[in-house]
Amino acid sequence: MHRPSINLAQNIKDELKSQLSERLKNGRNLVYYASGTRIREGYSELPYDNVVLVDSNFNEVIEIEDKIVCVGLTATLATALFKEIGAEFEGFVCINEGLSEGGGHYSLNNNWSLSNILPIMKDEYLHIACPGYYGQSKWKRYFNLPQTTTSLDVNDTDFLDPKIFSNYPKECFVWRVTKQPGKPATFRVGDRTVTVQRRNIWEDSHKLDALFVRCSPSEIKNLKSVEKKVQYVKDFSFEQILQYCTSNKIAVIGLCPWLRHDYNGFMDYLKANEGGYPYPKQLCFYHLNANDFQQLYARAEQNSEIHTLAGI
Structure with a gap:
């Protein structure tokens, strides 16, 4: 099956689903993003039923030989396909995306792209990457996620x-990762409900009517092509968010950090404009890095204290 030059046509997507659905839903799977097109000898010996190689440089959309599955799609398209068929993976590998040479456009281990991939990973999985490829300061930010990690060595x-x-x-590492979302905090702003949680927004995409996300600006079109509810949050002013939701009667939205820690102004704007813009009814703020949305957590704590004093 030849690789399409643009988004997947429905007939190609249906064929991919038929070939991959049962295989990836029932087996023990590892996915290697930006794998390159070389099939290495060691792949067949890995302790997985399926080793899925994702690289847009493959000549075909899909090729399967024994346990090796080659998917010739971009990371965004491949991830969307895996989500549609309900695939789950126990292992994730991404070592060298070819950012300096090789045609890579963005890091797959950075927060926005990895968060899109994480819903297809099991709650506990292996993560293999090279921090030195990005630099330690960037990696520290990339891996600052709602999770616990254990670095493994050859004795594990x-x-x-x-x-x-x-x-x-450069040295690569292997981690055992366990997803560990934070506890949600909720408060009211006028007639609206606001929830803030250290959690991956993509894990809750099925609960949200719209997702206001951050990502590489060059990738937003691709994200929208596979998830119609996505909007690029930096394209919207406060008023435009409310206008968009009210015009489309969008009740529940998810938002990622975008205001450099200053969210009190947005809360005040929500309260002042609930008459003219009754939607959204519920705003869910999601963050990956610790210490984001501190003003919102403070409001939630203050709201809790008020309720306690009132005996509610």
């Missing part, structure tokens, strides 16, 4: 040698 039974996947010269 779950350890996989990163050199199976890449000869990249």
Whole structure:
């Protein structure tokens, strides 16, 4: 099946689903993003039923040989396909996206792109990456997620040698990752309900009528092509968010951080304009990095204290 130059046609998507659905829903799976097109000898020996290689440089949309599945799509398109068929993966690999040379446009390990991928990962999974590829300061920010991590070494039974996947010269690491979302905090702003939580917005996309996200500006069109509810939050003013929701009667929205920690002004705007803009009814603020949305957590705590004093 030849790789399309633009988004997947429905007949191609249906064929992909038929080939992958049962295989990836029932097996134990590892996915390797930006894998390159070389099929390495060690792949067939990995302790997984399916080793899925995702790279847009493959000549075909899909090729399957024994346990090796080659998917010739971009990360965004492949991830959307995996979500549609209900695939789940126990292992994630991304070592070298070709950012300096090789045609990579953005880091797949950074917050916005990895958060889109995480819903297809099991609640506990292996993560293999090279922090030195991005620089330690960037990596510290990238891996500052709602999760617990344990670095594995050769003595751990779950350890996989990163050199199976890449000869990249810098040191690669293997982590056992357990997703660990934070506790939600809720308060009222006039007639609207506001919830804030350290949690991946993409894990709740099915609950939201619209997702106002941050991402690489060049990738927003691709995200919208696979998730119609997505909007690029930096394209909207306070008023435009309310106008959009009211015009389309969008009741529940999710938002990612975009105001550099200053959200009191937005809360005041919501309260002042609830008559003219009754939608959205519920705003859910999601963040990955610790210490985001501190003003919102403070409001939730203050609201809780008021209710306690009132005996509510």
